[in-house]
Amino acid sequence: MQKAYSNKKIIFTLIAPGLLMFVFAILAPICLSVYYGFTDFSGLGAYQFIGFNNYKELFGDRNFWMSLRNSLLLAIGFICIQHPLAIITAALLDRMGKRAEGFFRTVYFLPNVISVAVIAYMWKFIYNPNFGLLNKMASALGFSGKTNWLGSGMAIWSVLIVLIWHGFGWGMLIYYTGIKNIDPVLYEAAAIDGADNKQTFLKITFPLMMPVIKINVTLAIISALKQMETVYLLTNGGPGNETQFLANYLYKQAFSSFRYGYGNSISVIFVIVCILATQVLNKIFPKEE
Amino acid sequence: MKARKLLSVSMAAAAALLTMSATAMAEEEPVTIKVFSNNPDRTADQGLVEQTIFDAYMEEHPNVTIEVEALDDEAYKTKFKAYAAGSEMPDLVSVWGQPGFIDEVIDAGVLAELNPEDFADYGFLEGSLDGFSGDGKLYGLARNTDVIVVYYNAKMFEDNGWEVPATYEEFLTLADTINEAGFIPVAMDGGDKWPLYIYLYDLMNKKDGTDLMQKTLDAIASGDYSDLAFIEAADMLREAAERGVFQIGFETTDYGTAQNLFTNGQAAMYYMGSWDMSMATNMDIPDEIRENIRCFNLPVNGENADPLALTAWNGGGYSVTENSANKEAALDLLKYMFLPENWTRIAWENGVCMSAQDFSQFATGNETEVQKQLMDMVAEATAISGTSIGDLGTSEYKTVCEDTVQQLAIGSITTEEFWAGLSALAGK
Known part of the structure; x- marks a missing residue:
């Protein structure tokens, strides 16, 4: 066995599938993206190399910066609103009885198993100013006038609520699993020492959850930057480009404006932003917990 | 000799038969x-x-x-x-x-x-x-042949004593009256954006329809959108939206929802193309609405306006x-x-x-009322606009036109900013 593992041919054969997968599914597309980012390719026919023109245009593109701002805003929303709520909910669930625990766990996770298209259209109807649930409820409570929830100025907040609500179940479930993996002996010891719920959460649950929090926050940031389907179906970036997000803007440029080269330059910046975000998180969260 | 002749004839017949059967086989080849x-x-x-x-x-x-x-x-x-x-x-x-x-x-x-x-x-x-x-x-x-029209609910009009407008001013006044009555004047699919630039083009066409398509193509190429009819049309679109001609939230209303607002009686009118004449034969639409769907050509008056000009392509x-x-x-x-x-x-x-x-x-005479009206409109048309502004440029032009016309309609940008945005795409 030892001999086999030191045989270079065998080692290469064993890692080849993974290596090939990485080269063809990840590395090659990124390289092609970088390549096309320097062209004016429309997706059809001939194209020319235009150097850094796409990048020059990108840095002066208001809609690109708005998309990036919205994506980062969503990431902040995930970190500051969704995740604190998710971790508290997970801790509360852990303390509930078996039936209630199972019931609420299912309820909170339910939005995640519903198709994105259904979610988007459901919220579209809820937000509709003419027959939507929100305005009907407001009217039943005595408020007059119709609020345009997806209108200019309000749309970004309405979209953020949907996205934070939709992703809540995943975050909660990962935290819940993390909490379940904490040795119950620690809680018993804390209880014997007279620790209350708050102290138990802050001194035991929270510190031991740091690795899970790190993973969850990283996933949240990447998911915020990659956000596409819900926005596409809910507002498609509108009105104007007020609810435009990075991935949706990339798609719009590449497949609606048929500026494939420009879309690829956005994707290159997109990858760089993702790498930077991961590096920042690595700095924030210590490697050894 | 006779036998050879017979053989030749037989062979020729066999060859002909073979050719025919080969052709038949070829014809039967699955495709x-x-x-x-x-x-x-x-x-x-x-x-x-x-x-x-x-x-x-x-x-x-x-x-x-x-x-x-x-x-x-x-x-x-x-x-x-x-x-x-x-x-x-x-x-x-x-x-x-x-x-x-x-x-x-x-x-x-x-x-x-x-x-x-x-x-x-x-x-x-x-x-x-x-x-x-x-x-x-x-x-x-x-x-x-696609023609843009205003569909309306004739029964709703009759019940409320509303008249089909003859001028653009009357159209705006009618919208005010409909709003006061608690209905939506015009259901607009602003979420898809293209109906908004067609509305704009419709106004441009009616304001001064002379050779509009060529004028627009020239403007796209040169970036010069200073034609008075263009500027007035953009102002009129913005004014219509501000005045509440379209439903609240029109900018995020999609095609199906806009049509539903009209076909379930929430909206008195609906701005859409002639392809939606099929509403009049759609059995899913309640009888009292389906049987009362009519249409008119958006009226625009003015010095050079042509009331019989059609926005069609x-x-x-x-x-x-x-x-x-x-x-x-x-x-x-x-x-x-x-x-x-x-x-x-x-x-x-x-x-x-x-x-x-x-x-x-x-034509059989059994057509729906909307079909007859559309037939008359096409027959009487003095000018046909041709392809609309957003579809006359590149794909990039179309996307920018869609975004900015929506921003113009909701008042996020001014008329000048709208045309300047399109002007910046000249030569691209």
């Missing part, structure tokens, strides 16, 4: 024609017309199988591009005879050239195939692809589809749409 369509609903509207024709063709040609892949417009265009970039393009495809779509597709050699002589007797209306041509060659056939159509594995079969199907007794007759008799061919020959 699968792949159709890529932008009509996903195969049980209603234009999808139904398409499917009816395909079914009839397969019945007449038992060796032919037609496989249809259908997607909504936006998804269709994206996948079309993906197909075109690859090597397995379907045989017969939906296309749009508008520069924003068809120019680069023709340039890339995706579409097969058609022989205009083959369709000389098909009764295509004058100019209807222009958008499907490039460098004097024909690459596709137009499916419809030949948008969708079909092409055979250049690299099709079954090019001849696909071409035969295309010819069959556009025999006047097929597309034009079936579409007209079912109240689905007005084809780009002479549909008046199929």
Whole structure:
């Protein structure tokens, strides 16, 4: 066995599938993206190399910066609103009885198993100013006038609520699993020492959850930057480009404006932003917990 | 000698028989024609017309199988591009005879050239195939004559004592009255954005329709949008939205929702193309609304205004692809589809749409009221606008035009900023 593992041919054969997968599914597309980012390719026919023109245009593109701002805003929303709520909910669930625990766990996770298209259209109807649930409820409570929830100025907040609500179940479930993996002996010891719920959460649950929090926050940031389907179906970036997000803007440029080269330059910046975000998180969260 | 003669005759007869049977066998050879369509609903509207024709063709040609892949417009265009970039393009495809779509597709050699002589007797209306041509060659056939109109609920109008407006001022005043009565004046599909630039183009056309398409093409090329009719039209669109002509949240209302607002009686009017004449035959719409759907041409008055000008164009159509594995079969199907007794007759008799061919020959007198009104409008039209502003430029121009016209309508940008935004795309 030892001999086999030191045989270079065998080692290469064993890692080849993974290596090939990485080269063809990840590395090659990124390289092609970088390549096309320097062209004016429309997706059809001939194209020319235009150097850094796409990048020059990108840095002066208001809609690109708005998309990036919205994506980062969503990431902040995930970190500051969704995740604190998710971790508290997970801790509360852990303390509930078996039936209630199972019931609420299912309820909170339910939005995640519903198709994105259904979610988007459901919220579209809820937000509709003419027959939507929100305005009907407001009217039943005595408020007059119709609020345009997806209108200019309000749309970004309405979209953020949907996205934070939709992703809540995943975050909660990962935290819940993390909490379940904490040795119950620690809680018993804390209880014997007279620790209350708050102290138990802050001194035991929270510190031991740091690795899970790190993973969850990283996933949240990447998911915020990659956000596409819900926005596409809910507002498609509108009105104007007020609810435009990075991935949706990339798609719009590449497949609606048929500026494939420009879309690829956005994707290159997109990858760089993702790498930077991961590096920042690595700095924030210590490697050894 | 006699025997040799007999043998020769027998051999010739056998050869003839063999040739005939070989031809018959060749005729029976199974063929699968792949159709890529932008009509996903195969049980209603234009999808139904398409499917009816395909079914009839397969019945007449038992060796032919037609496989249809259908997607909504936006998804269709994206996948079309993906197909075109690859090597397995379907045989017969939906296309749009508008520069924003068809120019680069023709340039890339995706579409097969058609022989205009083959369709000389098909009764295509004058100019209807222009958008499907490039460098004097024909690459596709137009499916419809699309006219933009204001649909209205005649019963609602009658019950409330409202009159069909004769001027734009009357139209705005009527909208105020309808708002006061608690209804939505005009259901507008602003979420899809293109109806907004068609509204703008409609106003431009009515304000000063002289050679509008050429004027617009020149403006797109030069970036000079200083024509007074252009500026006034943009102001009028903005004013209409500000004054509440369209429903609250029109900028995020999609096609289906806008139509529903009208067909469930929440809106008194609905701004859409003639293809929606099928509402009058759609049994899913309540009787009291379906039977009272009428339409009028948006009235615009002014010094150079032409009340009989129509904002109309030949948008969708079909092409055979250049690299099709079954090019001849696909071409035969295309010819069959556009025999006047097929597309034009079936579409007209079912109240689905007005084809780009002479549909008046199929008028029976049993048409819906909307059909009759549209027929009259086309017959009386003094000027036809042609392709709308957003569809006259590149794909990038279309996207920017869509975004900015929506921003203009909701007041996020001014008229000057709107035209400046389009002007910046000159030469791109």
